[in-house]
Amino acid sequence: MKKKRVSIKDIAAQLNISITTVSFILNGKSKEVGISTALTEKVLKHVEETGYKPNLLAKSLRTGKTKIICLLIENIADPFFATVAGYVEELFNQRGYKIIFGSTKNQAAKTRELIDLFRDRHVDGFIIAPSEKLEADITNLLNESIPLVLFDRYYKEIETDRVTTDNYEGAYNAVKLLIDQDYRNIALITIDSEQTQMHDRLLGYEKAISEYGLKPYTVKMNYQKVEQTAVEEITQLLTQNPDIDALFFGTNYLTLKGLQAIEELNLSVPGDIGVISFDDHDVFKLLKPNITAVAQPIAKMSEEMVNLLLEQIDVTKAERTKRQVVVPSTMHVRDSSIKKINHNA
Amino acid sequence: MKKKRVSIKDIAAQLNISITTVSFILNGKSKEVGISTALTEKVLKHVEETGYKPNLLAKSLRTGKTKIICLLIENIADPFFATVAGYVEELFNQRGYKIIFGSTKNQAAKTRELIDLFRDRHVDGFIIAPSEKLEADITNLLNESIPLVLFDRYYKEIETDRVTTDNYEGAYNAVKLLIDQDYRNIALITIDSEQTQMHDRLLGYEKAISEYGLKPYTVKMNYQKVEQTAVEEITQLLTQNPDIDALFFGTNYLTLKGLQAIEELNLSVPGDIGVISFDDHDVFKLLKPNITAVAQPIAKMSEEMVNLLLEQIDVTKAERTKRQVVVPSTMHVRDSSIKKINHNA
DNA sequence: ATATGTCACTAAATCGATGTAGTAAATAAA
DNA sequence: TTTATTTACTACATCGATTTAGTGACATAT
Numbered sequence: 001m002k003k004k005r006v007s008i009k010d011i012a013a014q015l016n017i018s019i020t021t022v023s024f025i026l027n028g029k030s031k032e033v034g035i036s037t038a039l040t041e042k043v044l045k046h047v048e049e050t051g052y053k054p055n056l057l058a059k060s061l062r063t064g065k066t067k068i069i070c071l072l073i074e075n076i077a078d079p080f081f082a083t084v085a086g087y088v089e090e091l092f093n094q095r096g097y098k099i100i101f102g103s104t105k106n107q108a109a110k111t112r113e114l115i116d117l118f119r120d121r122h123v124d125g126f127i128i129a130p131s132e133k134l135e136a137d138i139t140n141l142l143n144e145s146i147p148l149v150l151f152d153r154y155y156k157e158i159e160t161d162r163v164t165t166d167n168y169e170g171a172y173n174a175v176k177l178l179i180d181q182d183y184r185n186i187a188l189i190t191i192d193s194e195q196t197q198m199h200d201r202l203l204g205y206e207k208a209i210s211e212y213g214l215k216p217y218t219v220k221m222n223y224q225k226v227e228q229t230a231v232e233e234i235t236q237l238l239t240q241n242p243d244i245d246a247l248f249f250g251t252n253y254l255t256l257k258g259l260q261a262i263e264e265l266n267l268s269v270p271g272d273i274g275v276i277s278f279d280d281h282d283v284f285k286l287l288k289p290n291i292t293a294v295a296q297p298i299a300k301m302s303e304e305m306v307n308l309l310l311e312q313i314d315v316t317k318a319e320r321t322k323r324q325v326v327v328p329s330t331m332h333v334r335d336s337s338i339k340k341i342n343h344n345a
Numbered sequence: 346m347k348k349k350r351v352s353i354k355d356i357a358a359q360l361n362i363s364i365t366t367v368s369f370i371l372n373g374k375s376k377e378v379g380i381s382t383a384l385t386e387k388v389l390k391h392v393e394e395t396g397y398k399p400n401l402l403a404k405s406l407r408t409g410k411t412k413i414i415c416l417l418i419e420n421i422a423d424p425f426f427a428t429v430a431g432y433v434e435e436l437f438n439q440r441g442y443k444i445i446f447g448s449t450k451n452q453a454a455k456t457r458e459l460i461d462l463f464r465d466r467h468v469d470g471f472i473i474a475p476s477e478k479l480e481a482d483i484t485n486l487l488n489e490s491i492p493l494v495l496f497d498r499y500y501k502e503i504e505t506d507r508v509t510t511d512n513y514e515g516a517y518n519a520v521k522l523l524i525d526q527d528y529r530n531i532a533l534i535t536i537d538s539e540q541t542q543m544h545d546r547l548l549g550y551e552k553a554i555s556e557y558g559l560k561p562y563t564v565k566m567n568y569q570k571v572e573q574t575a576v577e578e579i580t581q582l583l584t585q586n587p588d589i590d591a592l593f594f595g596t597n598y599l600t601l602k603g604l605q606a607i608e609e610l611n612l613s614v615p616g617d618i619g620v621i622s623f624d625d626h627d628v629f630k631l632l633k634p635n636i637t638a639v640a641q642p643i644a645k646m647s648e649e650m651v652n653l654l655l656e657q658i659d660v661t662k663a664e665r666t667k668r669q670v671v672v673p674s675t676m677h678v679r680d681s682s683i684k685k686i687n688h689n690a
Numbered sequence: 691a692t693a694t695g696t697c698a699c700t701a702a703a704t705c706g707a708t709g710t711a712g713t714a715a716a717t718a719a720a
Numbered sequence: 721t722t723t724a725t726t727t728a729c730t731a732c733a734t735c736g737a738t739t740t741a742g743t744g745a746c747a748t749a750t
Contacts, residue, residue, distance in 0.1 A: 005489070007736055018700045023738060034698055056465040057406045058736035061705050076430060076446065082422035089448070098462050101421065101446050103434070117443050120401040121466075144350070259631060283628040286604060352706055363730045368708060378709095379728055403706035406735050 006052045015046055022047075026054065060122055069309065070118040072102045072111060072128040080252065080279050080296065081129065084151070087302030088127060095310065097124070106193075106223050108133040119146065125309045127151060132195055147312035149305050153195040161308040163301050163325045167197050167278075170294040170329035171204025174276045175248055177292070177331065179212055181338050183246035183274045187217035189234060189258055190250030191226065201250050201278055217244060221254075230257035231264070238265055238273075246274035246338075252281040255291060275337040289336030294329050301327055351397050360391055367392075371399065405467055414654065415463040417447045417456060417473040425597065425624050425641065426474065429496075432647030433472060440655065442469070451538075451568050453478040464491065470654045472496060477540055492657035494650050498540040506653040508646050508670045512542050512623075515639040515674035516549025519621045520593055522637070522676065524557055526683050528591035528619045532562035534579060534603055535595030536571065546595050546623055562589060566599075575602035576609070583610055583618075591619035591683075597626040600636060620682040634681030639674050646672055 008026075012019045022043055024033050030040040060066045069092050073081035089099045100123065102114035108131045115126070115137055125147035130138060135155050141148050142160065150162040178186050188205045190198055202218070209216045219237050221230055234257060238244060247262075249255040255277035262273055269275050269289050277284065277293040284291035304325045312320065353371075357364040367388055369378050375385040405411045414437050418426035434444045445468065447459035453476045460471070460482055470492035475483060480500050486493050487505065495507040523531050533550045535543055547563070554561045564582050566575055579602060583589060592607075594600040600622035607618055614620050614634050622629065622638040629636035649670045657665065 008738095009736070019737085020700055020702095020739080021698090024699090027738080034696085036698065039698085053461070053465060055406075055736050056462075057402060057467055058705090059738075061400075061402045061406055061707090061736080062738045064705080076421045077424065077427035079422065082427070085421060086448075098458075103431075116398070120398060122402055256628070256631065263631075283601070283631070286601065286608075286628070287631065288633050353708095354706070364707085365709080365730055365732090366728090369729090372708080374709095379726085381728065384728085400706050403735090404708080406706080406737090407708045409735080 005055070006050050008052075008054065011043070011047060011050065011052055014050075015043060017043075064122060066122050066124055067097050068118075068121075068123045069097050069099045069125050069127065070102065070114070070123040071099055072104050072114055072126065072130075074104055074106045074129055074131075076101055076103050078253065079281050080298070083298045084302055087299055088306060091302060091306040095306075104129070104131055106131045112137050115141070119144075125149075125313055127305050127309060129153060130155070130195075132193065147309055149308045149312075151301065151305050153197040156196070159322050161312065161322050161324070163304045163308065163327070164197065165296045165301070165329045166326050167200035167329075168204040168207075170296075170331075171201040171248070171250075171278060172208050173204075173329075173331060174278065174292075174294050175205050175208035177333070178246045178248065178274050178276060178338060179208065179214070181270075181274060183338075184214060185217065185241070185244045186214065186246040186248055186274075187219065187237060187241070187244050188248050188250065189219050189221075189237075189254050191223045191254070192220035193223060198250055205248060217241060226253065226257065230254060231261045234258050234261035235265060238262070238267070245272070246276075249275070249277045252277050252279040252284075252293070255281070255284075255293075259287065259291070270336065270338050280332050284332075285334065290334040291337045292334045293332045295332045296329055297327050301325075350400070351395050353397075353399065356388070356392060356395065356397055359395075360388060362388070409467055411467050411469055412442050413463075413466075413468045414442050414444045414470050414472065415447065415459070415468040416444055417449050417459055417471065417475075419449055419451045419474055419476075421446055421448050423598065424626050425643070428643045429647055432644055433651060436647060436651040440651075449474070449476055451476045457482050460486070464489075470494075470658055472650050472654060474498060475500070475540075477538065492654055494653045494657075496646065496650050498542040501541070504667050506657065506667050506669070508649045508653065508672070509542065510641045510646070510674045511671050512545035512674075513549040513552075515641075515676075516546040516593070516623060517553050518549075518674075518676060519623065519637075519639050520550050520553035522678070523591045523593065523619050523621060523683060524553065524559070526591075526615075526619060528683075529559060530562065530586070530589045531559065531591040531593055531619075532564065532582060532586070532589050533593050533595065534564050534566075534582075534599050536568045536599070537565035538568060543595055550593060562586060571598065571602065575599060576606045579603050579606035580610060583607070583612070590617070591621075594620070594622045597622050597624040597629075597638070600626070600629075600638075604632065604636075615681065615683050625677050629677075630679065635679040636682045637679045638677045640677045641674055642672050646670075 008019055008022050012022045021035060024030060024035055025040050025043045071085060071088055073085060076082055076085065085101055092099045100118065104111040104114060111131050111134055126141065127149045129152040130150055135158060138158055148160060150160050152164060154160065154162045154164060175186060188202065190202060206216060219233060221233050238261065247258055249258055262269060267273050275291055277291055280293040280295040284293055308323060353364055353367050357367045366380060369375060369380060370385050370388045416430060416433055418430060421427055421430065430446055437444045445463065449456040449459065456476050456479055471486060472494045474497040475495055480503060483500065483503055493505060495505050497509060499505065499507045499509060520531060533547065535547060551561060564578060566578050583606065592603055594603055607614060612618050620636055622636055625638040625640040629638055653668060
């Protein structure tokens with residue numbers, strides 16, 4: 001019952017020819033090395049019949065190529081990252097690569113494990129949304145000349161290929177939009193992270209706030225504890241600061257938590273509280289009211305990442321200059337979460 | 346700059362001992378094969394210093410073990426599957442396995458590709474939510490004695506380990522709940538699939554409908570086209586059959602589409618239309634009204650899957666009887682999507 | 691007749707591990 | 721003293737591919 005997997009050696013033996021010949025034929029080198037059409041066809045036919053599939057483990061050991069790309073994201077369940085994953089997978093599939101995902105949970109240890117795991121298995125390249133404290137690991141990859149693209153966030157002190165959104169601008173515009181709608185006490189709900197994307201969003205928020213001489217309210221919560229404590233923290237913020245009239249959320253999952261808090265407090269959006277989210281979410285247009293969001297151009301970002309990585313893989317030797325791509329965010333304005341002016345009118 | 350990865354051979358050469366010795370030491374066999382403590386420590390120290398990491402590709406080629414499990418699900422972006430993925434990953438990590446995900450998009454060709462890809466790389470086992478037309482591939486895995494657990498759906502004609510929800514019962518109860526709430530023209534919105542999970546949900550629906558002598562309305566839509574056409578199809582159903590007063594959705598993503606259709610038609614839930622979803626969704630409790638759902642006990646299912654697979658991996662030789670686990674679903678009743686009786690009262 | 695060139699293949703080294711079957715030296719048993 | 725046993729290692733085949741450097745047979749050139 002249990003069939004042993006047939007190897008190239010078996011094929012060669014069955015046809016009474018050398019392993020080398022079979023290998024050449026299977027790799028389409030018949031012409032190049034001068035193997036007769038007759039034999040080529042015979043081998044191909046036999047391979048077809050036996051259903052022989054080369055052992056890619058062995059192949060990779062020999063060649064050092066796996067035709068696999070590793071994509072490390074925060075969480076496969078997060079709609080932003082899931083969408084990126086979808087695009088990147090599709091694009092790489094088109095180029096003959098398989099793609100493998102890993103959820104880092106934004107934890108350095110977990111990311112490190114995944115990097116090691118896949119590096120040991122010789123993936124041909126990495127696309128990573130790095131957690132904090134991963135500088136050393138990233139540097140290692142760079143030193144080993146493993147193709148690498150960072151996205152969403154990066155390290156200022158390490159020069160890598162990377163693709164990010166203009167987080168500063170996006171956040172600034174979001175807060176400005178709230179201000180334009182006459183909101184004056186705007187809090188930023190974000191996570192306690194020094195990662196560039198969150199830092200830039202914070203800076204964008206602060207810029208807009210200070211530009212209009214408003215008072216900043218900032219809540220930074222622990223990423224790992226969002227699921228447990230976010231609703232409560234936001235509830236506290238709102239009860240302790242009844243003057244707050246708008247919330248700008250640093251990420252879409254925080255927005256969902258915030259909406260729950262608002263709901264539980266029996267406050268209304270946008271009348272009592274204006275809401276804008278950084279990062280869009282499928283359900284934002286379904287919720288009542290629907291939620292305005294700063295959206296990242298995910299399709300475009302994905303394309304850029306894929307191109308950067310393929311460039312690195314294809315460049316044989318010559319030193320290639322690292323490239324940084326920054327794409328602008330777009331505002332998905334859905335009035336019903338922020339129409340204070342019309343509301344009051 | 347570009348460091349060559351150090352191999353066991355390098356380690357052996359540097360210490361002037363044999364490769365075998367190094368291998369034994371690294372695999373903790375010092376005692377067993379009688380290698381002196383002095384040498385053992387010396388090697389371990391040197392390995393530590395050089396930062397040598399064994400090449401798992403080579404190791405796997407030799408041993409046929411990878412300590413990797415492959416989980417194939419419909420779509421990493423789907424909340425049901427994403428949650429399963431999260432649990433399964435966690436459980437396997439605890440047991441020293443890494444887990445690799447693949448999105449099948451419920452397409453046989455894509456699933457086949459993924460199975461082949463990972464089988465070639467000798468993953469130690471598969472957990473699969475199989476698409477249709479995959480019987481031959483599953484049978485192959487079975488013949489090759491590759492550890493395998495199916496979940497969510499299965500093939501009646503193939504005996505495998507599997508874990509599923511009681512879809513029939515769940516659907517029956519959902520429809521019955523609508524009937525109890527005085528809804529009388531209840532449509533089933535499902536996908537055009539003969540897969541067991543969808544088939545059983547259909548049967549459960551039909552059972553309840555016929556038990557009360559009601560008229561069935563069933564819309565089956567193409568899974569691949571849900572994103573494009575679902576809203577329109579549901580809109581049509583509702584406009585062409587104004588007597589319909591409740592919708593039972595076969596999956597949570599269909600529910601989201603249905604709610605969009607209902608919204609666009611300016612109908613209200615639960616007054617005009619009662620709604621129950623098969624499979625829960627994080628946002629169902631956020632939506633207004635919040636949506637009642639038949640929930641699968643994902644944590645428990647995940648545990649069962651992991652246990653079944655580990656059993657297979659651990660069983661050395663003796664024929665093990667395949668096991669089928671069916672877990673009951675639970676109803677997450679959220680009155681506001683179905684409270685017709687109270688509403689009219 | 692000898693050298694040169696093609697043609698159609700093949701032997702064997704290699705990738706980096708594991709693990710079986712040994713060996714040489716020291717010690718114990720007869 | 722000879723044999724058996726133990727101790728502390730090591731040589732080498734192996735997993736299943738790729739790839740370099742040949743080889744033998746035949747044709748053509750000089």
